[in-house]
Amino acid sequence: MTAGRERDGLRAARIKAGLTQEEVARRAGISVRTVRHIERGEVHTPRHDSLERLARVVGYDLAAHGPRPRGGPDERAAAPYEIRLFGPLTLFRAGLPVAAPPKLRALLGLLAVQPDQVVGHEEIADVLWPGDAPPGYAGLVHTYAARLRRVFGQGTGGRGGGRRIGTVRGGYVFNSTGVRLDLHQFEERVARAARTAGFDPLSALELYGQALRGRQGRILQDVPQLWQHPAVVRVAQRHIDVASDLADLALRLNRPGYAVEHLVTATHEDPLHEGLQARMM
Structure with missing residues (x-):
């Protein structure tokens, strides 16, 4: 069941804000049924994402009140890396944004928008150096891929110890396993x-x-x-x-x-x- 303090706190915050369950559901982008079940404590393992959405709408600080739902691990804890492609490109590591120079961001965006697919050297070069790739660009691409691996913790990640940025014949693959x-x-x-x-x-x-x-x-x-x-x-x-x-x-x-x-x-x-x-x- 939903932790009592979270359940009661979310409901109290909603009432204080003068919002109905229907209004909260619409603003949070979840179903009214989910809101109702969470407030009643009828959800065995509520998604932390849903709780966060509710908390933002009603102005409730989850971090300051009680533990996260037991039996349903926080998605961010289960996935130490998160990439947001919609809006500004953002990479999070352990919940904190990671800064990167423009070309590294462009490479990350190119690979992440095509997860688990081979992206060729020429395709990468066209993005990093539009219309004017330098001589020996393959070596430079390799350097940028190595730098991006370091952003992901020396390139280890995913099951079986595979690299997050995998090297394949002719290009690279972004392994999205375990990434939010x-x-x-x-x-x-x-x-x-x-x-x-x-x-x-x-x-x-x-x-x-x-x-x-x-x-x-x-x-x-x-x-x-x-x-x-x-x-x-x-x-x-x-x-x-x-x-x-x-x-x-x-x-x-x-x-x-x-x-x-x-x-x-x-x-x-x-x-x-x-x-x-x-x-x-």
Whole structure:
């Protein structure tokens, strides 16, 4: 069950803030059922991510009040590294942001937006030195990959002792095992929504909303040299597609207001998209 102090503290903070469970659920991007069950202590192993979302909405300091849920380890503790691709590119190690120079950030973004896939030397060179790769660039790419490995603790990570930045024939692979990656979370929520839509469309609508609200902004918004890369373009288009799917589902359920915030965000990123404009009318 949810720890008593956390449960009571979250509920008291919500009431003090003058918010209903429905309002908290909407702002936190989780279901009303989840809010209700957490407040009643009916969740055996609540996700720490859900508790954090609730706490932020109601202004409750989780760190200062009681332990985390037992039996369900904190995702950040289980995954010492976290990478956020939506919004400014950010790497966290043990919960703290890690600074890196521009070219290292560009390499990290390029590899992380294509997790567990081979990224070739030439592709990396095109990003690090657009249109003008220096002679012997393969050696420089190797140097940057080595530096990025050091950011991940001398390159050890993942099961079997494999390198986080693995060397393969012709390029490198970012091993995402054990890394908290917002791109994965986005896709997981979208997949759950798609599976749920046929038999529980209201829950699917909430899941689509959670996926879209979990984004902190445009993909790699502070790494402009990657904006036109095919993998980044695909992710940006994926956001448009999901926002469109959510809007269509909301209209079928006669809840057009639920779609507005997501359509506005998507239209801001692609103002000329005819499908989004049509749904806004």
